[in-house]
Amino acid sequence: MRLSSLADYAVVLMSAAARQCGASAVVSGGSGRQSARKLAEETGIPLPTAQKLVSHLAAADLLDSTRGAGGGIRLARPPATITLTQIVEAVDGPIAVTSCLEAGHTACMLESTCSVKPHWAVVNSAIRNALDAVTLADLASAPGCSGAHIPDFEATSPKAKMEPHL
Amino acid sequence: MRLSSLADYAVVLMSAAARQCGASAVVSGGSGRQSARKLAEETGIPLPTAQKLVSHLAAADLLDSTRGAGGGIRLARPPATITLTQIVEAVDGPIAVTSCLEAGHTACMLESTCSVKPHWAVVNSAIRNALDAVTLADLASAPGCSGAHIPDFEATSPKAKMEPHL
DNA sequence: AGTAAATACTACTGATTTGGTCTTATTTAG
DNA sequence: CTAAATAAGACCAAATCAGTAGTATTTACT
Numbered sequence: 001m002r003l004s005s006l007a008d009y010a011v012v013l014m015s016a017a018a019r020q021c022g023a024s025a026v027v028s029g030g031s032g033r034q035s036a037r038k039l040a041e042e043t044g045i046p047l048p049t050a051q052k053l054v055s056h057l058a059a060a061d062l063l064d065s066t067r068g069a070g071g072g073i074r075l076a077r078p079p080a081t082i083t084l085t086q087i088v089e090a091v092d093g094p095i096a097v098t099s100c101l102e103a104g105h106t107a108c109m110l111e112s113t114c115s116v117k118p119h120w121a122v123v124n125s126a127i128r129n130a131l132d133a134v135t136l137a138d139l140a141s142a143p144g145c146s147g148a149h150i151p152d153f154e155a156t157s158p159k160a161k162m163e164p165h166l
Numbered sequence: 167m168r169l170s171s172l173a174d175y176a177v178v179l180m181s182a183a184a185r186q187c188g189a190s191a192v193v194s195g196g197s198g199r200q201s202a203r204k205l206a207e208e209t210g211i212p213l214p215t216a217q218k219l220v221s222h223l224a225a226a227d228l229l230d231s232t233r234g235a236g237g238g239i240r241l242a243r244p245p246a247t248i249t250l251t252q253i254v255e256a257v258d259g260p261i262a263v264t265s266c267l268e269a270g271h272t273a274c275m276l277e278s279t280c281s282v283k284p285h286w287a288v289v290n291s292a293i294r295n296a297l298d299a300v301t302l303a304d305l306a307s308a309p310g311c312s313g314a315h316i317p318d319f320e321a322t323s324p325k326a327k328m329e330p331h332l
Numbered sequence: 333a334g335t336a337a338a339t340a341c342t343a344c345t346g347a348t349t350t351g352g353t354c355t356t357a358t359t360t361a362g
Numbered sequence: 363c364t365a366a367a368t369a370a371g372a373c374c375a376a377a378t379c380a381g382t383a384g385t386a387t388t389t390a391c392t
Contacts, residue, residue, distance in 0.1 A: 001258055003263050004350070006351070007167075008264055036369075046353085048353055049353090051369065058370095065368090067357095067358060069360040069366060070361070071359070071360080072368080072369095097167070097169050115181070119304060123300065127292070130296075133288075138285060172380075203338090214383075217340065218342095233388055234388035234389040235336090235339070235390050236338085
């Protein structure tokens, strides 16, 4: 019953991107692009892993990415419209507590008489609702979106124990 | 964001045990014991796997097991007092969406300034509540607890595709 | 009391999924 | 036109998980 590490990283990454005021760029049309490298350094996520996450998040239309020398990534939508559900599903795939709740699952032989499945469906939707209730705006609200950079962590603790959670 | 197969099996197993009126034995003091072998046959769960599950469930005080020739297993408590949370945690360990919510986790370096963690805590408790709301009595309610055995599945479809969910 | 059968318990092996790294292709600034 | 910086995709290794086999224990029967 745990989230995958990649999904955890993704939430941290998106949260960091939101704090960089990537959303205001959408509104103002300015170049609020953030490089994946910069984001990886600030969050402590290994660069190759961050790149993979960016790919998935861009494919899910959560990030807008352009490559090239001056390229980078940017939030595709305002933070208030991006929920945890979308981020998690972009990385882990659809949320399904049991395999019988998945999209293209092959029916098990007890499907018709199963008394457990309906209860799993209830639990599953409860989880979805809980994740839907939290938006990127909530996650990034704490330090404010004033365009200020997050202080360099390397300066304070060069090789501190790295964990997913920002 | 998926349940482990073992936890899924465990719920099916407990549900089957409840339908065998194992709880009434607790009340009446009769020998309502059910053998792990019988339960494995009825649910389609491989016997060794079922035995392992029984061990974990018994260690969590959800099942009362006695070995020997006439031994077997029995619900340790009335079905209405056993929730999905207890079953899942007996097999998968404590429910923690992220590793920073675990019991003995080593603090990550951003612990103090983390703006994401409090939101995970909310999500985590929401999941727990959803699982707590479902009891074994709910799962076993459908076919009624009249002591009737579940029909033999082998007779109808000898080698049908086996999936965890009853 | 001894034997045998049925049970729960423990330890091990194999496999699937997951996390991480590397290489390649593309694009733009100089 | 060149070179640097970027994203995207493919490959490899590790960890966790599912499953299986074997062992110890207990009770019923002889």
